[in-house]
Amino acid sequence: MSILARAVLALALVMTGAAAWAQSEYRLRAGDTLNVEVLEDPTLNRDVVVLPDGRFSFPLAGSVPAAGRTVDQVRASVTDALAGNFATAPTVFIGVRPAPPTPRAPAAPMAAQTISIYVMGEVQSGGAIEVKPGTTFLQALAQAGGVTPFAATRRIQLRRTDPRTMVQNVYPINYRAIMDGAQLPREIRLMDGDVILVPERRLFE
Incomplete structure (x- = not known):
């Protein structure tokens, strides 16, 4: 492998690790879209949206709290909720697509100078x-x-x-x-x- 190829691969690994770290630290909020995949049963795979009450619904898992929690915490909750439906604990993957930022309220008009x-x-x-x-x-x-x-x-x-x-x-x-x-x-x-x-x-x- 050439030096350039090695450098590109190393950069890709660093960026992947940085993205994974950022996602693991991210706190979910209402409006975020979660891509939930269950390795043992692909029919459950789907995108879900965190509702204004901070929760989302997922088949066999019911209503899952999400707002204010990390992806890892939500993954653990989904895994625990699904565990009774499988012989062994299922393998759950969750990706997150953050909601667009809330538009800032327009600044109050300045008082007239004259x-x-x-x-x-x-x-x-x-x-x-x-x-x-x-x-x-x-x-x-x-x-x-x-x-x-x-x-x-x-x-x-x-x-x-x-x-x-x-x-x-x-x-x-x-x-x-x-x-x-x-x-x-x-x-x-x-x-x-x-x-x-x-x-x-x-x-x-």
Whole structure:
């Protein structure tokens, strides 16, 4: 035998031994397919699947526990269960075809890094603005550069559309009173899609 042939044979033996060791250490789980062969009675030979309850059924052996056990442990259980049907203990071979891996659940969507709000009317820098979640009305107004001298500061509106009903709600805000020291009953934190409308001041307003 050539040196190359010997090397190939040695590699094959090593790989076979590694595969056998891996199978002997493998712990069976639901969904695995087992190829069970009984040397003394080939009519019993068949593929069986480990059911969700961790067991499988085999003729003359009944229900055999498998999940969490090694192939050798299951082989011993099948051999013991079949022994009463043969003059001597049968010779049982079991091969395993592991179930495909369970698909991983999709990762939870990351929280939005920014939300879009819209500032319109008498502000220094209107239009769409990207702000961080939790940004307040006053912070957003400051980000828009504040109001112009022509702003009707007593009649600023926050318009918010309910995403479920698509009904728009209008919340009046007296910015002048806030500037004069009034306290808001609660902090107004903006939501994605909110519109801040700063109307123009009327004559003598």
